Amino acid sequence: MQRTNFSSQLAACSIARTLDVIGEPWSPLILRDVWVGLRRFDQIQADLGISRKVLTERLNYLVEEGIMERLPYDQRPRYEYHLTRKGTELVDLLMVMTAWGDRWLAGEAGPPVLYRHHACGEISHVDLRCAHCGEPMHAGDVDPLPGPGSAGPEPAGAEPADQLA
Amino acid sequence: MQRTNFSSQLAACSIARTLDVIGEPWSPLILRDVWVGLRRFDQIQADLGISRKVLTERLNYLVEEGIMERLPYDQRPRYEYHLTRKGTELVDLLMVMTAWGDRWLAGEAGPPVLYRHHACGEISHVDLRCAHCGEPMHAGDVDPLPGPGSAGPEPAGAEPADQLA
DNA sequence: GCGACAGAGTTTCCTCAAGGAACTCCGGAA
DNA sequence: TTCCGGAGTTCCTTGAGGAAACTCTGTCGC
Numbered sequence: 598m599q600r601t602n603f604s605s606q607l608a609a610c611s612i613a614r615t616l617d618v619i620g621e622p623w624s625p626l627i628l629r630d631v632w633v634g635l636r637r638f639d640q641i642q643a644d645l646g647i648s649r650k651v652l653t654e655r656l657n658y659l660v661e662e663g664i665m666e667r668l669p670y671d672q673r674p675r676y677e678y679h680l681t682r683k684g685t686e687l688v689d690l691l692m693v694m695t696a697w698g699d700r701w702l703a704g705e706a707g708p709p710v711l712y713r714h715h716a717c718g719e720i721s722h723v724d725l726r727c728a729h730c731g732e733p734m735h736a737g738d739v740d741p742l743p744g745p746g747s748a749g750p751e752p753a754g755a756e757p758a759d760q761l762a
Numbered sequence: 763m764q765r766t767n768f769s770s771q772l773a774a775c776s777i778a779r780t781l782d783v784i785g786e787p788w789s790p791l792i793l794r795d796v797w798v799g800l801r802r803f804d805q806i807q808a809d810l811g812i813s814r815k816v817l818t819e820r821l822n823y824l825v826e827e828g829i830m831e832r833l834p835y836d837q838r839p840r841y842e843y844h845l846t847r848k849g850t851e852l853v854d855l856l857m858v859m860t861a862w863g864d865r866w867l868a869g870e871a872g873p874p875v876l877y878r879h880h881a882c883g884e885i886s887h888v889d890l891r892c893a894h895c896g897e898p899m900h901a902g903d904v905d906p907l908p909g910p911g912s913a914g915p916e917p918a919g920a921e922p923a924d925q926l927a
Numbered sequence: 928g929c930g931a932c933a934g935a936g937t938t939t940c941c942t943c944a945a946g947g948a949a950c951t952c953c954g955g956a957a
Numbered sequence: 958t959t960c961c962g963g964a965g966t967t968c969c970t971t972g973a974g975g976a977a978a979c980t981c982t983g984t985c986g987c
Contacts, residue, residue: 610791611863611864612856625777648975649935650937650976680901689858692901693855697780706911709911711907712906713904717895724892725858726889727888730884732882736797739880743874743875744873744874744876745871802964814964817965841964929986934981934983935981938979940975941974942973945970945973946972949967950967950968952965
């Protein structure tokens with residue numbers, strides 16, 4: 598296929614920008630693998646069954662974008678991939694995917710993996726809260742407004758959010 | 763390209779399952795558009811600049827997966843897409859993408875769109891909390907454990923999370 | 928010293944589906 | 958009776974992804 602081009606959206610949409618970084622097929626799964634400790638090329642390749650070519654491309658891109666670092670672990674040309682701060686924060690996304698997938702897509706067997714929260718020691722999952730007041734913050738709890746990086750002051754028309762997010 | 767095949771991962775990974783639903787290019791942006799009120803085919807098509815063919819495919823798939831409903835709004839064959847409960851909860855993912863994108867990828871101009879939280883009236887963004895204890899829950903705050911839907915009891919080896927999430 | 932080895936990619940070739948553009952279909956409206 | 962606007966289809970090209978073989982580099986065993 599042709600490389601999907603979100604360019605028109607990149608200007609005005611943090612979602613599109615984020616997708617540009619981890620939106621490609623396999624990228625989130627690679628991020629997950631590195632997060633849980635599969636740090637080497639062949640480990641990730643074997644775990645995912647991804648082609649070596651694609652894995653190379655994705656890893657290079659993720660390094661380029663500052664999501665991961667490529668660090669030598671031997672005199673020989675051997676490298677490990679580690680998450681940067683930027684990459685670690687991106688794992689939030691994976692946790693939300695996990696929560697949603699567990700809730701809506703888990704088979705009769707239940708979730709394949711559980712997470713124990715260090716702070717309370719319980720098996721739990723993530724919940725979205727307002728960073729300001731701490732109350733729940735979901736799809737219906739917000740109004741979108743044009744921000745400083747928007748294309749310009751939108752006419753306050755009937756369509757509140759034509760150029761979005 | 764050949765349709766990316768996560769099949770090996772689908773069995774054991776809620777992330778892969780979730781990606782199977784909204785992981786394709788454009789799907790998250792379509793979800794966003796419908797969320798903010800662009801509900802008709804041509805509106806979405808014009809907003810995203812996506813090809814009509816791909817938009818048709820994505821919409822059909824999202825309807826099939828129960829993320830959206832296709833509802834007539836006229837005697838003529840005219841339809842609108844609306845989010846289901848399942849789809850609305852998936853918007854959480856978009857909010858996390860927005861938060862991450864705003865933090866790490868916003869240009870010098872700042873975020874293109876802001877969200878005002880109904881509960882507190884403030885411009886804010888989402889934060890991840892433990893659904894159980896309410897404390898912050900991020901990448902470093904959890905241990906993954908095999909759950910009921912895992913392939914089987916993993917040998918409690920040195921590699922704590924080989925078959926993951 | 929020399930070949931086998933292991934990790935980490937590169938390269939090549941092939942296939943097939945993603946994207947784009949143009950076409951169709953349907954039921955009012957003029 | 959034609960025009961129009963919304964909502965899809967159809968067709969073609971291209972380039973992404975997969976598979977497998979090849980490369981490069983430093984170690985290890987003998």
